[in-house]
Amino acid sequence: MQERTDRPLGHVPAHSHDGDCGHDHAHAHTPLPAIRSERTLVSARNLNLKIGSRPVLQEVGLDLEAGEIVTVIGPNGAGKTTLVRVLLGLQKPDAGEIWRRDGLVVGYAPQRFDIDKSIPMTVARFVAMGRATAANAEIADALKEVGAGRLEERQISELSGGELQRVILARALVRKPQLLVLDEPVRGVDYSGEAELYTLIGTLRSEHGMGVLLVSHDLHVVMAQSDRVICLNRHICCSGVPESVAQHPEYARLFGPQTARAFGLYHHQHDHRHDLTGAPQPVRALGRDKPANE
Template sequence: MSLITAENIEVRNGGTRALFGVSLALEAREIVTVVGPNGSGKSTLMRALIGAVPLQAGRITRRPGLRIGYVPQTLHIDRALPMTVRRFLNLPNRVGRAAARAALARTGVEALEQRQLAGLSGGQLQRVLLARAILNAPHLLVLDEPTQGLDQPASASFYRLIEALRDEMGCAVLMVSHELHVVMSATDRVICLNGHICCEGTPDVVTAAPAYRELFGTGTGGALALYRHEHDHAHDHPHGHADAPCHDHGDHGA
Protein backbone atom coordinates (compact mmCIF):
# COMPACT_ATOMS: atom_id res chain seq x y z
CA MET A 1 0.00 0.00 0.00
CA SER A 2 1.23 3.51 -0.84
CA LEU A 3 2.13 5.78 2.08
CA ILE A 4 -0.26 8.49 0.88
CA THR A 5 -2.66 8.57 -2.05
CA ALA A 6 -4.43 11.69 -3.29
CA GLU A 7 -7.33 11.23 -5.69
CA ASN A 8 -8.56 14.19 -7.73
CA ILE A 9 -8.27 16.61 -4.80
CA GLU A 10 -9.34 20.25 -4.84
CA VAL A 11 -8.38 22.85 -2.23
CA ARG A 12 -9.50 26.46 -1.99
CA ASN A 13 -7.89 29.30 -0.07
CA GLY A 14 -10.85 31.54 0.65
CA GLY A 15 -12.59 31.90 -2.68
CA THR A 16 -9.50 31.07 -4.71
CA ARG A 17 -8.90 27.63 -6.11
CA ALA A 18 -5.36 26.64 -5.10
CA LEU A 19 -5.38 23.00 -6.26
CA PHE A 20 -7.66 21.13 -8.62
CA GLY A 21 -7.67 17.64 -10.10
CA VAL A 22 -4.49 16.60 -8.28
CA SER A 23 -3.85 12.85 -8.04
CA LEU A 24 -0.63 11.28 -6.81
CA ALA A 25 0.78 8.45 -4.74
CA LEU A 26 3.89 8.41 -2.53
CA GLU A 27 5.73 5.14 -2.14
CA ALA A 28 8.07 3.91 0.58
CA ARG A 29 11.70 5.11 0.43
CA GLU A 30 11.29 7.35 -2.62
CA ILE A 31 12.34 11.00 -2.74
CA VAL A 32 9.82 13.18 -4.54
CA THR A 33 10.40 16.88 -5.26
CA VAL A 34 7.55 19.27 -6.10
CA VAL A 35 8.47 22.26 -8.26
CA GLY A 36 6.45 25.13 -9.67
CA PRO A 37 6.16 28.92 -9.79
CA ASN A 38 5.06 31.08 -6.88
CA GLY A 39 1.33 30.71 -6.35
CA SER A 40 1.22 27.24 -7.86
CA GLY A 41 -0.14 25.58 -4.70
CA LYS A 42 3.00 23.77 -3.55
CA SER A 43 2.70 24.64 0.15
CA THR A 44 -1.05 24.04 0.00
CA LEU A 45 -0.41 20.55 -1.37
CA MET A 46 2.01 19.78 1.47
CA ARG A 47 -0.52 20.91 4.07
CA ALA A 48 -3.35 18.99 2.40
CA LEU A 49 -1.37 15.75 2.37
CA ILE A 50 -0.61 15.96 6.10
CA GLY A 51 -4.23 16.85 6.91
CA ALA A 52 -3.67 20.51 7.84
CA VAL A 53 -6.14 21.98 5.32
CA PRO A 54 -9.59 20.71 4.30
CA LEU A 55 -10.47 19.38 0.85
CA GLN A 56 -13.30 20.76 -1.25
CA ALA A 57 -13.27 17.65 -3.42
CA GLY A 58 -11.42 14.38 -3.80
CA ARG A 59 -9.90 12.08 -1.23
CA ILE A 60 -6.59 11.55 0.56
CA THR A 61 -5.78 8.11 1.96
CA ARG A 62 -2.90 7.56 4.40
CA ARG A 63 -1.51 4.16 5.26
CA PRO A 64 -2.74 3.07 8.72
CA GLY A 65 -0.20 3.99 11.39
CA LEU A 66 1.69 6.33 9.05
CA ARG A 67 4.13 8.58 10.94
CA ILE A 68 4.96 11.90 9.29
CA GLY A 69 7.79 14.29 10.12
CA TYR A 70 7.16 17.85 8.90
CA VAL A 71 9.64 20.68 8.34
CA PRO A 72 7.77 23.96 7.66
CA GLN A 73 8.85 26.62 5.21
CA THR A 74 9.39 29.16 7.98
CA LEU A 75 9.39 29.26 11.76
CA HIS A 76 8.66 32.60 13.40
CA ILE A 77 10.67 32.91 16.60
CA ASP A 78 10.01 35.52 19.25
CA ARG A 79 13.54 36.69 20.01
CA ALA A 80 12.40 37.96 23.41
CA LEU A 81 11.40 34.43 24.42
CA PRO A 82 14.33 32.39 25.73
CA MET A 83 14.24 28.86 24.40
CA THR A 84 17.13 26.48 23.94
CA VAL A 85 17.31 23.92 21.17
CA ARG A 86 16.85 21.20 23.77
CA ARG A 87 13.64 22.77 25.09
CA PHE A 88 12.36 23.23 21.55
CA LEU A 89 12.72 19.50 20.88
CA ASN A 90 10.36 18.87 23.81
CA LEU A 91 7.51 20.61 21.96
CA PRO A 92 4.80 19.43 21.86
CA ASN A 93 5.85 16.18 23.58
CA ARG A 94 8.77 15.70 25.94
CA VAL A 95 11.54 13.48 24.58
CA GLY A 96 14.35 11.75 26.41
CA ARG A 97 17.83 13.21 26.46
CA ALA A 98 19.33 10.30 24.52
CA ALA A 99 16.70 10.53 21.78
CA ALA A 100 17.15 14.30 21.47
CA ARG A 101 20.92 14.04 21.24
CA ALA A 102 20.68 11.22 18.69
CA ALA A 103 18.38 13.29 16.46
CA LEU A 104 20.65 16.34 16.69
CA ALA A 105 23.68 14.17 15.94
CA ARG A 106 21.96 12.69 12.89
CA THR A 107 21.45 16.18 11.48
CA GLY A 108 24.94 17.38 12.39
CA VAL A 109 24.03 19.91 15.09
CA GLU A 110 24.58 18.03 18.36
CA ALA A 111 26.80 20.87 19.61
CA LEU A 112 23.83 23.27 19.48
CA GLU A 113 21.78 21.49 22.15
CA GLN A 114 22.05 24.31 24.71
CA ARG A 115 22.10 27.22 22.25
CA GLN A 116 19.25 29.72 22.11
CA LEU A 117 16.94 29.00 19.18
CA ALA A 118 16.71 32.70 18.28
CA GLY A 119 20.50 32.91 17.88
CA LEU A 120 20.87 30.18 15.26
CA SER A 121 21.78 30.81 11.65
CA GLY A 122 19.32 29.84 8.94
CA GLY A 123 21.18 26.64 8.13
CA GLN A 124 21.48 25.66 11.79
CA LEU A 125 17.78 26.27 12.39
CA GLN A 126 16.79 24.09 9.42
CA ARG A 127 18.87 21.23 10.77
CA VAL A 128 17.27 21.62 14.20
CA LEU A 129 13.82 21.58 12.60
CA LEU A 130 14.83 18.45 10.73
CA ALA A 131 16.07 16.85 13.97
CA ARG A 132 12.67 17.52 15.54
CA ALA A 133 10.94 16.03 12.49
CA ILE A 134 12.81 12.71 12.75
CA LEU A 135 12.28 12.23 16.49
CA ASN A 136 9.30 9.94 15.88
CA ALA A 137 11.15 7.82 13.29
CA PRO A 138 8.78 8.92 10.50
CA HIS A 139 7.83 6.79 7.53
CA LEU A 140 7.54 10.04 5.53
CA LEU A 141 9.44 13.31 5.79
CA VAL A 142 7.63 16.35 4.37
CA LEU A 143 9.75 19.46 3.80
CA ASP A 144 8.34 22.74 2.50
CA GLU A 145 11.20 24.65 0.82
CA PRO A 146 13.64 23.66 3.57
CA THR A 147 16.59 25.59 2.11
CA GLN A 148 14.86 28.92 1.54
CA GLY A 149 17.37 31.66 2.32
CA LEU A 150 20.40 29.36 2.26
CA ASP A 151 23.24 29.75 -0.22
CA GLN A 152 23.88 27.02 -2.77
CA PRO A 153 26.66 25.18 -0.87
CA ALA A 154 24.48 25.08 2.28
CA SER A 155 21.50 23.93 0.21
CA ALA A 156 23.51 21.17 -1.46
CA SER A 157 24.78 20.01 1.94
CA PHE A 158 21.24 19.94 3.33
CA TYR A 159 19.93 17.88 0.42
CA ARG A 160 22.79 15.40 0.81
CA LEU A 161 21.76 15.07 4.45
CA ILE A 162 18.15 14.37 3.40
CA GLU A 163 19.31 11.63 1.04
CA ALA A 164 21.49 10.11 3.77
CA LEU A 165 18.59 10.13 6.24
CA ARG A 166 16.38 8.38 3.69
CA ASP A 167 19.00 5.67 3.25
CA GLU A 168 19.59 5.34 7.00
CA MET A 169 16.00 5.49 8.21
CA GLY A 170 14.25 3.93 5.24
CA CYS A 171 11.72 6.77 5.06
CA ALA A 172 10.21 8.43 2.02
CA VAL A 173 10.78 12.15 1.42
CA LEU A 174 8.41 14.69 -0.13
CA MET A 175 9.79 18.18 -0.52
CA VAL A 176 9.15 21.49 -2.23
CA SER A 177 12.12 23.14 -3.89
CA HIS A 178 12.96 25.87 -6.38
CA GLU A 179 16.39 24.30 -6.82
CA LEU A 180 15.98 21.28 -9.03
CA HIS A 181 19.54 21.76 -10.28
CA VAL A 182 20.72 21.14 -6.70
CA VAL A 183 18.39 18.28 -5.76
CA MET A 184 18.57 16.55 -9.14
CA SER A 185 20.92 13.76 -8.09
CA ALA A 186 18.97 13.01 -4.90
CA THR A 187 15.47 13.04 -6.41
CA ASP A 188 13.73 9.90 -7.65
CA ARG A 189 10.67 11.68 -9.02
CA VAL A 190 9.72 15.27 -9.81
CA ILE A 191 6.16 16.64 -9.79
CA CYS A 192 5.71 19.89 -11.70
CA LEU A 193 2.75 21.74 -10.18
CA ASN A 194 0.76 24.76 -11.29
CA GLY A 195 -2.57 24.33 -9.54
CA HIS A 196 -2.73 20.90 -11.16
CA ILE A 197 0.03 18.43 -12.02
CA CYS A 198 1.54 19.54 -15.32
CA CYS A 199 4.02 16.70 -15.63
CA GLU A 200 5.86 14.20 -13.47
CA GLY A 201 8.59 11.61 -13.78
CA THR A 202 12.31 11.23 -13.28
CA PRO A 203 14.32 14.47 -13.26
CA ASP A 204 15.67 13.82 -16.77
CA VAL A 205 12.19 13.20 -18.17
CA VAL A 206 10.64 16.23 -16.50
CA THR A 207 13.38 18.71 -17.42
CA ALA A 208 12.96 17.68 -21.07
CA ALA A 209 9.16 18.08 -20.96
CA PRO A 210 7.50 21.06 -22.68
CA ALA A 211 5.44 21.79 -19.57
CA TYR A 212 8.56 22.10 -17.43
CA ARG A 213 10.27 24.32 -20.00
CA GLU A 214 7.24 26.59 -20.14
CA LEU A 215 7.46 27.15 -16.39
CA PHE A 216 11.21 27.18 -15.89
CA GLY A 217 12.60 28.28 -19.24
CA THR A 218 15.76 26.85 -20.77
CA GLY A 219 19.39 27.43 -19.99
CA THR A 220 18.69 28.14 -16.31
CA GLY A 221 20.10 24.90 -14.94
CA GLY A 222 16.79 24.30 -13.19
CA ALA A 223 16.50 27.73 -11.59
CA LEU A 224 13.01 29.17 -11.64
CA ALA A 225 12.45 31.38 -14.66
CA LEU A 226 9.73 33.96 -15.14
CA TYR A 227 6.38 32.44 -15.95
CA ARG A 228 5.76 33.49 -19.55
CA HIS A 229 3.78 30.94 -21.53
CA GLU A 230 0.68 31.46 -23.61
CA HIS A 231 -2.65 30.99 -21.84
CA ASP A 232 -4.75 28.41 -23.68
CA HIS A 233 -8.16 27.73 -22.19
CA ALA A 234 -9.56 25.94 -25.22
CA HIS A 235 -9.23 22.47 -23.76
CA ASP A 236 -7.73 20.49 -20.92
CA HIS A 237 -4.85 18.07 -21.27
CA PRO A 238 -4.22 14.86 -19.35
CA HIS A 239 -2.39 15.36 -16.08
CA GLY A 240 0.55 13.39 -14.82
CA HIS A 241 2.38 12.93 -18.13
CA ALA A 242 5.69 14.46 -19.12
CA ASP A 243 4.26 15.76 -22.37
CA ALA A 244 1.15 17.36 -20.90
CA PRO A 245 1.34 21.14 -21.39
CA CYS A 246 0.90 23.25 -18.29
CA HIS A 247 -1.93 25.76 -18.38
CA ASP A 248 -2.65 28.65 -16.06
CA HIS A 249 -6.42 28.75 -15.52
CA GLY A 250 -6.17 32.07 -13.69
CA ASP A 251 -7.56 30.70 -10.43
CA HIS A 252 -4.56 29.66 -8.38
CA GLY A 253 -3.81 30.32 -4.76
CA ALA A 254 -0.58 31.47 -3.20
Protein backbone atom coordinates in the same frame (compact mmCIF):
# COMPACT_ATOMS: atom_id res chain seq x y z
CA MET B 1 9.73 6.26 -28.04
CA GLN B 2 9.22 4.43 -24.79
CA GLU B 3 6.48 5.48 -22.52
CA ARG B 4 8.10 7.51 -19.83
CA THR B 5 6.98 6.09 -16.58
CA ASP B 6 8.96 6.88 -13.52
CA ARG B 7 9.15 3.27 -12.42
CA PRO B 8 8.84 -0.07 -14.15
CA LEU B 9 5.29 -0.71 -15.25
CA GLY B 10 3.08 -2.16 -12.59
CA HIS B 11 4.44 0.06 -9.89
CA VAL B 12 1.53 2.00 -8.45
CA PRO B 13 -0.59 1.80 -11.55
CA ALA B 14 -2.72 4.71 -10.41
CA HIS B 15 -0.09 7.19 -11.41
CA SER B 16 1.61 5.32 -14.20
CA HIS B 17 0.35 7.96 -16.60
CA ASP B 18 2.24 10.59 -14.71
CA GLY B 19 5.40 10.15 -16.68
CA ASP B 20 3.89 11.93 -19.59
CA CYS B 21 2.04 15.14 -19.86
CA GLY B 22 -1.06 13.74 -21.42
CA HIS B 23 -3.12 14.42 -18.39
CA ASP B 24 -6.77 14.52 -18.73
CA HIS B 25 -8.41 17.88 -18.66
CA ALA B 26 -11.84 16.36 -18.83
CA HIS B 27 -11.11 15.64 -15.16
CA ALA B 28 -12.99 12.40 -14.96
CA HIS B 29 -13.07 11.19 -11.41
CA THR B 30 -10.28 8.77 -10.59
CA PRO B 31 -11.09 6.84 -7.46
CA LEU B 32 -8.43 5.91 -4.96
CA PRO B 33 -6.99 2.52 -5.87
CA ALA B 34 -8.91 -0.31 -4.24
CA ILE B 35 -5.78 -2.38 -3.77
CA ARG B 36 -2.94 -0.41 -2.33
CA SER B 37 0.69 -1.34 -2.08
CA GLU B 38 1.59 -1.96 1.53
CA ARG B 39 4.44 0.47 1.06
CA THR B 40 2.06 3.33 0.31
CA LEU B 41 2.12 6.08 2.93
CA VAL B 42 -0.17 8.66 1.40
CA SER B 43 -2.47 8.53 -1.55
CA ALA B 44 -4.58 11.35 -2.96
CA ARG B 45 -6.87 11.75 -5.94
CA ASN B 46 -8.68 14.64 -7.63
CA LEU B 47 -7.77 17.24 -5.04
CA ASN B 48 -9.46 20.57 -5.70
CA LEU B 49 -9.17 23.65 -3.61
CA LYS B 50 -10.15 27.25 -4.14
CA ILE B 51 -9.08 30.13 -1.96
CA GLY B 52 -11.72 32.76 -2.49
CA SER B 53 -12.49 32.44 -6.19
CA ARG B 54 -8.90 31.53 -7.10
CA PRO B 55 -8.29 27.86 -7.81
CA VAL B 56 -5.15 26.74 -5.97
CA LEU B 57 -5.33 23.02 -6.62
CA GLN B 58 -7.01 21.45 -9.64
CA GLU B 59 -7.44 17.71 -9.92
CA VAL B 60 -4.16 16.95 -8.19
CA GLY B 61 -3.35 13.32 -7.44
CA LEU B 62 -0.31 11.83 -5.76
CA ASP B 63 1.02 8.60 -4.28
CA LEU B 64 3.91 8.39 -1.92
CA GLU B 65 5.64 5.21 -0.84
CA ALA B 66 8.09 4.28 1.87
CA GLY B 67 11.68 4.68 0.75
CA GLU B 68 10.76 7.08 -2.03
CA ILE B 69 11.80 10.71 -2.46
CA VAL B 70 9.20 12.74 -4.29
CA THR B 71 9.87 16.37 -5.05
CA VAL B 72 7.19 18.91 -5.82
CA ILE B 73 8.53 21.82 -7.82
CA GLY B 74 6.72 24.80 -9.18
CA PRO B 75 6.81 28.59 -9.29
CA ASN B 76 5.66 30.81 -6.44
CA GLY B 77 1.93 30.61 -5.93
CA ALA B 78 1.73 27.23 -7.64
CA GLY B 79 0.06 25.68 -4.61
CA LYS B 80 3.03 23.63 -3.40
CA THR B 81 2.66 24.46 0.26
CA THR B 82 -1.12 24.17 0.01
CA LEU B 83 -0.75 20.69 -1.47
CA VAL B 84 1.51 19.67 1.41
CA ARG B 85 -0.93 21.07 3.96
CA VAL B 86 -3.80 19.19 2.34
CA LEU B 87 -1.83 15.92 2.21
CA LEU B 88 -0.96 16.31 5.90
CA GLY B 89 -4.59 16.98 6.81
CA LEU B 90 -3.88 20.54 7.95
CA GLN B 91 -6.27 21.94 5.39
CA LYS B 92 -9.42 20.46 3.92
CA PRO B 93 -9.73 20.28 0.14
CA ASP B 94 -13.00 21.36 -1.47
CA ALA B 95 -13.12 18.03 -3.26
CA GLY B 96 -11.00 14.95 -3.64
CA GLU B 97 -9.92 11.93 -1.67
CA ILE B 98 -6.96 11.47 0.62
CA TRP B 99 -5.82 8.28 2.24
CA ARG B 100 -3.10 8.17 4.89
CA ARG B 101 -1.68 5.01 6.37
CA ASP B 102 -3.13 4.29 9.81
CA GLY B 103 -0.99 5.84 12.53
CA LEU B 104 1.35 7.40 10.01
CA VAL B 105 4.18 9.18 11.83
CA VAL B 106 4.98 12.41 10.04
CA GLY B 107 8.01 14.62 10.50
CA TYR B 108 7.13 18.01 9.09
CA ALA B 109 9.54 20.88 8.56
CA PRO B 110 7.38 23.78 7.41
CA GLN B 111 8.44 26.70 5.28
CA ARG B 112 8.74 30.24 6.66
CA PHE B 113 9.32 29.26 10.23
CA ASP B 114 9.62 32.51 12.07
CA ILE B 115 10.34 31.68 15.61
CA ASP B 116 8.66 33.76 18.25
CA LYS B 117 11.48 35.27 20.26
CA SER B 118 9.21 35.69 23.25
CA ILE B 119 9.32 31.97 24.02
CA PRO B 120 12.45 31.08 26.01
CA MET B 121 13.60 27.63 24.96
CA THR B 122 16.83 25.77 24.33
CA VAL B 123 17.44 24.01 21.03
CA ALA B 124 17.47 20.63 22.81
CA ARG B 125 14.05 21.31 24.30
CA PHE B 126 12.71 22.46 20.95
CA VAL B 127 13.82 19.20 19.34
CA ALA B 128 12.30 17.25 22.24
CA MET B 129 8.94 18.87 21.44
CA GLY B 130 8.89 16.53 18.42
CA ARG B 131 8.50 13.44 20.57
CA ALA B 132 7.71 13.41 24.28
CA THR B 133 9.56 10.13 24.85
CA ALA B 134 12.77 11.14 23.09
CA ALA B 135 15.82 10.43 25.25
CA ASN B 136 18.56 13.05 25.58
CA ALA B 137 20.91 10.90 23.53
CA GLU B 138 18.38 10.69 20.72
CA ILE B 139 18.01 14.46 20.71
CA ALA B 140 21.77 14.90 20.58
CA ASP B 141 21.99 12.35 17.75
CA ALA B 142 19.28 14.06 15.72
CA LEU B 143 21.07 17.40 16.10
CA LYS B 144 24.43 15.87 15.13
CA GLU B 145 22.86 14.21 12.13
CA VAL B 146 21.83 17.59 10.70
CA GLY B 147 25.15 19.19 11.64
CA ALA B 148 23.75 21.20 14.54
CA GLY B 149 25.32 19.27 17.43
CA ARG B 150 26.99 22.30 18.93
CA LEU B 151 23.71 24.23 19.12
CA GLU B 152 22.10 22.00 21.75
CA GLU B 153 22.22 24.47 24.65
CA ARG B 154 21.61 27.64 22.63
CA GLN B 155 18.35 29.57 22.86
CA ILE B 156 16.15 29.18 19.77
CA SER B 157 15.66 32.96 19.73
CA GLU B 158 19.39 33.38 18.99
CA LEU B 159 19.62 31.11 15.96
CA SER B 160 20.33 32.27 12.43
CA GLY B 161 17.97 31.27 9.63
CA GLY B 162 20.16 28.41 8.48
CA GLU B 163 20.70 27.12 12.01
CA LEU B 164 16.98 27.22 12.70
CA GLN B 165 16.30 25.28 9.50
CA ARG B 166 18.60 22.47 10.66
CA VAL B 167 17.12 22.44 14.13
CA ILE B 168 13.62 22.14 12.68
CA LEU B 169 14.82 19.22 10.57
CA ALA B 170 16.27 17.62 13.71
CA ARG B 171 12.88 17.95 15.41
CA ALA B 172 11.23 16.25 12.45
CA LEU B 173 13.84 13.44 12.56
CA VAL B 174 13.62 12.82 16.29
CA ARG B 175 10.08 11.61 15.67
CA LYS B 176 11.50 8.67 13.65
CA PRO B 177 8.98 9.50 10.96
CA GLN B 178 7.73 7.14 8.29
CA LEU B 179 7.10 10.20 6.16
CA LEU B 180 9.38 13.22 6.18
CA VAL B 181 7.88 16.35 4.67
CA LEU B 182 10.25 19.23 3.97
CA ASP B 183 8.90 22.47 2.59
CA GLU B 184 11.74 24.44 0.99
CA PRO B 185 14.29 22.95 3.39
CA VAL B 186 17.28 24.89 2.08
CA ARG B 187 15.91 28.36 2.67
CA GLY B 188 18.54 30.28 4.60
CA VAL B 189 21.07 27.45 4.32
CA ASP B 190 24.32 28.29 2.54
CA TYR B 191 25.38 26.47 -0.60
CA SER B 192 27.61 23.81 0.93
CA GLY B 193 25.02 23.24 3.63
CA GLU B 194 22.45 22.76 0.89
CA ALA B 195 24.40 19.93 -0.75
CA GLU B 196 24.98 18.37 2.66
CA LEU B 197 21.31 18.55 3.46
CA TYR B 198 20.27 16.72 0.31
CA THR B 199 22.92 14.09 0.84
CA LEU B 200 21.53 13.65 4.35
CA ILE B 201 18.00 13.27 3.01
CA GLY B 202 19.24 10.62 0.58
CA THR B 203 20.96 8.78 3.42
CA LEU B 204 17.88 8.92 5.63
CA ARG B 205 15.82 7.41 2.89
CA SER B 206 18.19 4.54 2.25
CA GLU B 207 19.06 3.89 5.91
CA HIS B 208 15.67 4.29 7.54
CA GLY B 209 13.49 3.65 4.52
CA MET B 210 11.38 6.70 5.16
CA GLY B 211 9.31 8.30 2.45
CA VAL B 212 10.31 11.88 1.73
CA LEU B 213 8.15 14.62 0.26
CA LEU B 214 10.25 17.62 -0.71
CA VAL B 215 9.03 20.98 -1.86
CA SER B 216 11.43 23.07 -3.87
CA HIS B 217 11.39 25.82 -6.43
CA ASP B 218 14.63 24.65 -7.98
CA LEU B 219 14.94 21.33 -9.78
CA HIS B 220 18.72 21.46 -10.11
CA VAL B 221 19.52 21.03 -6.46
CA VAL B 222 17.11 18.17 -5.95
CA MET B 223 17.89 16.30 -9.16
CA ALA B 224 20.34 13.82 -7.75
CA GLN B 225 18.22 12.68 -4.83
CA SER B 226 14.69 12.57 -6.19
CA ASP B 227 13.04 9.44 -7.46
CA ARG B 228 10.15 11.34 -8.86
CA VAL B 229 9.48 14.98 -9.56
CA ILE B 230 6.06 16.53 -9.76
CA CYS B 231 5.87 19.84 -11.51
CA LEU B 232 2.96 21.73 -10.03
CA ASN B 233 1.30 24.85 -11.25
CA ARG B 234 -2.05 24.49 -9.53
CA HIS B 235 -2.54 21.35 -11.57
CA ILE B 236 0.11 18.74 -12.18
CA CYS B 237 1.88 19.94 -15.32
CA CYS B 238 4.11 16.96 -15.64
CA SER B 239 5.77 14.40 -13.48
CA GLY B 240 8.24 11.59 -13.69
CA VAL B 241 11.92 10.93 -13.16
CA PRO B 242 13.88 14.17 -12.77
CA GLU B 243 15.43 13.99 -16.25
CA SER B 244 12.12 13.68 -18.02
CA VAL B 245 10.63 16.57 -16.08
CA ALA B 246 13.66 18.73 -16.73
CA GLN B 247 13.22 18.21 -20.44
CA HIS B 248 9.52 18.76 -20.42
CA PRO B 249 8.20 21.81 -22.30
CA GLU B 250 5.97 22.66 -19.35
CA TYR B 251 8.99 22.79 -17.12
CA ALA B 252 10.73 25.02 -19.63
CA ARG B 253 7.73 27.30 -19.72
CA LEU B 254 7.59 27.59 -15.95
CA PHE B 255 11.27 27.94 -15.27
CA GLY B 256 12.60 29.48 -18.45
CA PRO B 257 14.10 27.83 -21.51
CA GLN B 258 17.69 28.35 -20.29
CA THR B 259 17.12 26.06 -17.35
CA ALA B 260 15.48 23.43 -19.46
CA ARG B 261 18.07 23.56 -22.23
CA ALA B 262 20.76 22.71 -19.75
CA PHE B 263 19.33 19.22 -19.76
CA GLY B 264 19.40 18.86 -23.52
CA LEU B 265 16.80 18.99 -26.20
CA TYR B 266 13.77 16.84 -25.88
CA HIS B 267 10.83 16.63 -28.24
CA HIS B 268 7.47 16.16 -26.81
CA GLN B 269 3.97 16.58 -28.11
CA HIS B 270 2.39 19.11 -25.83
CA ASP B 271 -1.29 18.45 -25.53
CA HIS B 272 -2.39 21.63 -23.86
CA ARG B 273 -1.50 25.25 -23.54
CA HIS B 274 -2.15 27.66 -20.73
CA ASP B 275 -4.35 30.70 -20.84
CA LEU B 276 -3.39 33.97 -19.17
CA THR B 277 -4.55 32.80 -15.78
CA GLY B 278 -2.42 29.71 -16.08
CA ALA B 279 -5.42 27.46 -16.46
CA PRO B 280 -4.78 24.65 -18.91
CA GLN B 281 -6.67 24.79 -22.20
CA PRO B 282 -6.94 21.68 -24.30
CA VAL B 283 -5.47 22.08 -27.76
CA ARG B 284 -6.99 18.92 -29.07
CA ALA B 285 -8.99 16.11 -27.63
CA LEU B 286 -7.07 13.20 -26.27
CA GLY B 287 -8.35 9.77 -25.46
CA ARG B 288 -8.20 9.66 -21.72
CA ASP B 289 -6.32 6.42 -21.31
CA LYS B 290 -4.30 6.72 -24.42
CA PRO B 291 -0.65 7.10 -23.62
CA ALA B 292 0.67 10.40 -24.88
CA ASN B 293 3.95 9.04 -26.15
CA GLU B 294 3.63 9.60 -29.85
